[in-house]
Amino acid sequence: MSDEHNSDPSHSDLSQVRDLLFGSQVRETELKFETRINSLESSIREEMNALRQTMDSRLSELDNSVREYIAAVDERLCSDNRAIGESLKGVAHQLTSDFAEKSHQFTTRLDSAEETLREYAVEQARNVWEELKTQSDLTTRRVDSELESIRSSTADKNSLGSMFQEIASRLSGNEDAENQVAVSADQE
Numbered sequence: 001m002s003d004e005h006n007s008d009p010s011h012s013d014l015s016q017v018r019d020l021l022f023g024s025q026v027r028e029t030e031l032k033f034e035t036r037i038n039s040l041e042s043s044i045r046e047e048m049n050a051l052r053q054t055m056d057s058r059l060s061e062l063d064n065s066v067r068e069y070i071a072a073v074d075e076r077l078c079s080d081n082r083a084i085g086e087s088l089k090g091v092a093h094q095l096t097s098d099f100a101e102k103s104h105q106f107t108t109r110l111d112s113a114e115e116t117l118r119e120y121a122v123e124q125a126r127n128v129w130e131e132l133k134t135q136s137d138l139t140t141r142r143v144d145s146e147l148e149s150i151r152s153s154t155a156d157k158n159s160l161g162s163m164f165q166e167i168a169s170r171l172s173g174n175e176d177a178e179n180q181v182a183v184s185a186d187q188e
Contacts, residue, residue, distance in 0.1 A: 019026075
């Protein structure tokens with residue numbers, strides 16, 4: 001459409017007239033407007049850059065703060081984990097030490113009880129042996145005494161038997177009686 005107006009000679013004349021009448025004023029206004037727009041654009045750019053720098057700075061500060069907080073929390077967790085690990089090692093060492101001590105005490109008591117039991121068994125065996133020996137010696141003496149008593153009784157009976165036989169044979173003067181007495185003495 002502007003091409004049509006430009007090609008039309010009356011429009012071009014009108015444009016020239018207008019340009020002559022208002023041209024300098026319009027150009028000044030356009031120039032002022034352009035300057036203001038450029039100034040506003042420059043101001044907006046500066047403000048945008050300042051805002052961008054402020055946002056970048058604040059985001060960087062926030063990022064650093066979050067990183068520092070996360071690092072502090074991570075360090076505290078690591079520290080807590082190390083403390084818990086050391087505590088658990090201490091508890092495990094204490095339990096191992098207590099177990100070793102209790103095991104040693106138990107072994108010592110067991111050895112002591114075993115030694116006491118062994119001593120008691122040896123003492124009891126010795127007492128039983130002495131009792132058996134005493135009973136054996138007493139029984140042997142009684143048997144020897146009874147045997148001696150039997151021997152002395154037997155010898156006395158034999159001597160009495162022989163003596164009675166001799167008396168009987170002298171009294172009876174019989175040889176048959178002597179043989180009977182000898183046979184009966186052998187049977188006894």
